[in-house]
Amino acid sequence: MPEIDSKNPEHPLLPKVTAALATVNDPEIRRPITDLGMVERVDIDDAGAVFVGILLTTAGCPLKGPIQADVTNAVSAVAGVTGVEVNLGVMTEEQRAEMRRTLNGGRDPREIPFTRPDSPTRVILIASGKGGVGKSSVTVNLAMALAQAGHSVGVLDADIYGHSIPAMLGLADARPTSIGDDEESMILPVPTNGIQVLSIGMMKPERSQVVAWRGPILDRALTQLLADVHWGDPDFLIVDMPPGTGDVQISLGQKLPNAEVIVVTTPQAAAAEVAERAGTMASMMSQRVIGVVENMAYLEVECPHCQQPHRVELFGSGGGEQVAKALTERLGYPVSLLGQVPIDPTLRSGGDEGVPVMAEAPQNPSSVVLRGIANQVGGRKKSLAGVRLGLTPTGGR
């Protein structure tokens, strides 16, 4: 733990106050503020009044309010403390560099942490053949269901054309915090609904701007989103891919050869055929397709005659099954249909309003199916099969 200055280091309350401060996590980094060098000083007077000096990474830190409140609450709860004053300051460039070193844990700052053989993170790419089939909706709600089941989850919106994840989570205007503004800077994903989120859309200076990256620039941007971001070794990184089989698929295929892929399709045969191509592409990049989600599978309506719920298959049927079967044959291992998500107006309105159905209506049929998919995905342990162990052969030349 970095040193904490104090006017009265022998004060009997100091160890208790320090221990209380160690229970406060930075909301973006999810580590104790005491480990991060954010507690600059703690002074305690004879009457038990505590003064805490906190250093933020940037003056405009969007979470300074919650940090100040958490510190006040934690210190107030210590027996013998009669008052708390929290002063917020800002780190120097040297202090920020020290924090980055702590967060990096000694690894090369340009290394993609998810390719390390000992990475605990399962990277799951949500892919589709066509746009508009519900890939982003599945990404957000699956991530939230995994988080609700107790997993730590990062979400990366890599859909350069339709980065809709921020709006779906009510983060349309959020901008991630950057620790430092030089070559070595580190970006912190935005915390919301128990998940950590970063989107290509958040890196644009303005919402209305179009991302027109291709080739090497796109490749570099994707590397940055994986390597220069403090993802903090979550259990899962769920990546919303652009539809189709283009530059991002190739680039992420090379950067994340051990990623797993879920293919999203709608029920009609034409969509299913395109979805098969997305699965085949993933396999060509040495990624493993772990299942298929059929979205907008049916609409449940109450029959005016018998008053029982009936399923209306608005977009046909069988697409998910067809993709799972075709990929099983083509890839030579079982690819199952993980679930059929019904059409749900709350899922749609929740996406538009920035409150995902998993938060707003966790008992809706669409939430129940998506939670079932999360249970299937989350129940499996990270497999080391096919993982490159990063061993360098010795001997020879």
Ligand SMILES: Nc1ncnc2c1ncn2[C@@H]1O[C@H](COP(=O)(O)OP(=O)(O)OP(=O)(O)O)[C@@H](O)[C@H]1O
């Ligand atoms: N099961 C569903 N029930 C009702 N509406 C849905 C459902 N799934 C998705 N939608 C709606 O369909 C639209 C497209 O969904 P979404 O943005 O998730 O698709 P996408 O495949 O990510 O699209 P894109 O590739 O363009 O980003 C959104 O308005 C979303 O709210």
